Amino acid sequence: MAAEVLAHELRLDLYHIDLSAVVSKYIGETEKNLRRIFDAAEAGGVILLFDEADAIFGKRSEVKDSHDRHANIEVSYLLQRMEAYSGLAILTTNLKNALDTAFMRRIRFIVQFPFPNAAQSAEIWRRVYPAATPTDGLDVNKLARLNVAGGNIRNIALNAAFxxxxxxxxxxxxxLRQAARNEYLKLEKPLTEMETQGWI
Incomplete structure (x- = not known):
């Protein structure tokens, strides 16, 4: 969400990089895919978004076989391209410690988004639906008891709308209660009675 807001404020397009389409099991293909992405981004003046960046920006490992060597070459190539890239690249992760330390040294800004407190969560709930969305009896203070991040709030709101x-x-x-149950199942955590007490 923050990357979308930033792109909107800067009036730049945001390219969300699909890592499953970038990473290849064939030697040299990942580097070719990355080269195409960075070349196109530099030509178009866009923001690159690497969501779940730890999947590709992960720590290099000790070389035990050709797969390890190839993976380390990919990370090294990515380091070179990131350092030479003149545009804005955003990396998101929930596993900061899994990122290669060489990447961490090259990252200019690190912004942490902690879980919102109750007041912040209520404010997110107030703004999550456009004004034209038909709603009935929503209580943002009760919704704010959900112990989830802003992205999960968006998912719950969207699923509830569906x-x-x-x-x-x-x-x-x-x-919203049904959508919250579904989201909590994805998160593999229980939705407690305390969080949904008095919703219905």
């Missing part, structure tokens, strides 16, 4: 649309109803707390 559930409401499927039922031809405005978004209600019952839709």
């Amino acid at each position: 559930l409401a649309a499927e039922a031809s109803e405005p978004v209600r707390m019952c839709h």
Whole structure:
């Protein structure tokens, strides 16, 4: 979300890099894919977004076989391209310690986004739906009891909107409760009674 806001404020396009399409099992293909991405980004003046960056910017390993050597070559190539890139690149991760230390030295700014507190969470809930979205009886203070990050709030809100649309109803707390259950299943954590008490 922050990358989208930044791109909007700077009036630049945001290229979300799909790592599954970049990384290849064939030797040299990953580097070719990265070269194409960086060349196009420099020509177009765009922001590059590497989501879950630890997957490609991970620590180099001790070389035990040709796969390790190839992976280390990919990381080294990526280091060179990142250092030479004149544009803005955003790397996101939940595993900062998994990033190669050489990348960390080259990153100009590190911005940490802690979990929002109750007041911040309530504010995110206040703004999550556009004004035209039909809603009924939403209580942002009750929703703010969910112990999730801003991105999860967005997912819950979007899924609740789909559930409401499927039922031809405005978004209600019952839709948000079901969407929260689904999101918590993805997070592999229980949705507690304390978090949803009094929702319905």
